[in-house]
Amino acid sequence: LAKTTQPISMDSYEGQEVNITCSHNNIATNDYITWYQQFPSQGPRFIIQGYKTKVTNEVASLFIPADRKSSTLSLPRVSLSDTAVYYCLVGDEGNTPLVFGKGTRLSVIA
Amino acid sequence: SAVISQKPSRDICQRGTSLTIQCQVDSQVTMMFWYRQQPGQSLTLIATANQGSEATYESGFVIDKFPISRPNLTFSTLTVSNMSPEDSSIYLCSVLLQGARLEQYFGPGTRLTVT
Secondary structure (H helix, E strand, O other): OEOOEOOOEEEEEOOOOEEEEEEOOOOOOOOEEEEEEEOOOOOOEEEEEEOOEEEEOOOOEEEEOOOOOEEEEEEOOOOHHHOEEEEEEEEOOOOOOOOOOOOEEEEEEO | OOOEEEEOOEEEEOOOOOEEEEEEEOOOOOEEEEEEEOOOOOEEEEEEEOOOOOOEEOOOOOOOOOOEEEEEOOEEEEEEOOOOHHHOEEEEEEEEOOOOOOOEEEOOOEEEEEO
């Protein structure tokens, strides 16, 4: 899996949009970008995956520029329940377990 | 998707003893993994549980300390042997569905405290 770099922590007030950027300068042509969310006392859960441009689902949006060397996870109008650690992973290993980096600890404040 | 359960959800154990953690999946899966997450840290992969053969361990983890069983495609156990306080951690079971790219499902974890 390609190495990723993301901020260690972020704070946000409720109702704001939060953007977490991940750098992956060595991304390979076949690699996909995947984000996981982990709430306290729970296992991580898959939230979104993309290859290029923009992907949106009911939880978040993922923006990927043309060079694919970075990506931005966007959480619209966060609430206290979005307080979690967010992990960015890059790769195309269909049968290989995920290797997690340090992630970004998001704290949402009332 | 896959639903994963783990037993026990938490335990407090004395040093020198062993604990076996069970992982049950609601469907047959080929790939099953065990992770450890120490307080405030990211997840560390312990091993891949292979059905019908010995588990594949990551660097720093050995079979004598973390024996793993995988008797079928829906069940696995991880034993933490001869425990010390440094083994206090959350242990998570995870599965990868066939054809899924980087999409793993995780159990709720087992919180182990060694005194």
